[in-house]
Amino acid sequence: EAGVAQSPRYKIIEKRQSVAFWCNPISGHATLYWYQQILGQGPKLLIQFQNNGVVDDSQLPKDRFSAERLKGVDSTLKIQPAKLEDSAVYLCASSSRLQGPDQYFGPGTRLTVL
Amino acid sequence: GENVEQHPSTLSVQEGDSAVIKCTYSDSASNYFPWYKQELGKGPQLIIDIRSNVGEKKDQRIAVTLNKTAKHFSLHITETQPEDSAVYFCAASEGDYKLSFGAGTTVTVRA
Numbered sequence: 001e002a003g004v005a006q007s008p009r010y011k012i013i014e015k016r017q018s019v020a021f022w023c024n025p026i027s028g029h030a031t032l033y034w035y036q037q038i039l040g041q042g043p044k045l046l047i048q049f050q051n052n053g054v055v056d057d058s059q060l061p062k063d064r065f066s067a068e069r070l071k072g073v074d075s076t077l078k079i080q081p082a083k084l085e086d087s088a089v090y091l092c093a094s095s096s097r098l099q100g101p102d103q104y105f106g107p108g109t110r111l112t113v114l
Numbered sequence: 115g116e117n118v119e120q121h122p123s124t125l126s127v128q129e130g131d132s133a134v135i136k137c138t139y140s141d142s143a144s145n146y147f148p149w150y151k152q153e154l155g156k157g158p159q160l161i162i163d164i165r166s167n168v169g170e171k172k173d174q175r176i177a178v179t180l181n182k183t184a185k186h187f188s189l190h191i192t193e194t195q196p197e198d199s200a201v202y203f204c205a206a207s208e209g210d211y212k213l214s215f216g217a218g219t220t221v222t223v224r225a
Contacts (some may be wrong), residue, residue, distance in 0.1 A: 040213030
């Protein structure tokens with residue numbers, strides 16, 4: 001079974017530029033999560049989707065971050081405009097509630113904002 | 115919201131010795147407690163989890179214990195090997211499965 005796929009793996013941008021990350025969850029997983037992991041910290045949930053609907057986006061900085069999951073499969077996370085403090089690894093995870101609460105993570109996208 | 119604290123932040127053990135990582139949580143409604151292992155440049159990998167109706171769970175060299183009264187849970191790794199070197203995260207979740215993570219423990223196994 002293929003795992004969670006993410007691209008790109010690395011991205012370097014200047015502040016005030018925009019950037020987008022892509023995630024393809026494990027096949028059949030209806031729930032998709034985006035996390036932000038700042039160096040030396042644990043992952044912090046940004047947004048949770050159930051199919052193509054948002055379940056929780058309370059921690060998403062909506063003035064600059066947006067996310068969508070149009071067909072209930074792939075998802076994109078966008079930052080516009082980026083700030084220095086957005087430098088982090090952005091992790092995507094998915095789960096199948098039918099199989100339990102276990103979340104499976106992708107390799108992440110390391111973003112550096114200069 | 116849930117607050118998870120994890121100790122120690124770093125742990126160095128001799129190969130073959132045991133490693134113990136402890137976490138506390140704040141929300142008594144939390145009922146799912148997974149542990150993740152993260153190697154450099156990779157995403158977190160689920161290694162074991164425990165539910166609130168179980169006090170202890172073991173999988174080969176890894177065991178987790180849960181004390182709901184005290185709101186703390188622990189990861190025990192026995193007979194450590196060099197490949198156990200990584201960052202380990204504990205997490206806690208309520209029924210909606212929204213995970214709150216600890217800050218992580220960097221484990222180094224000395225050969």
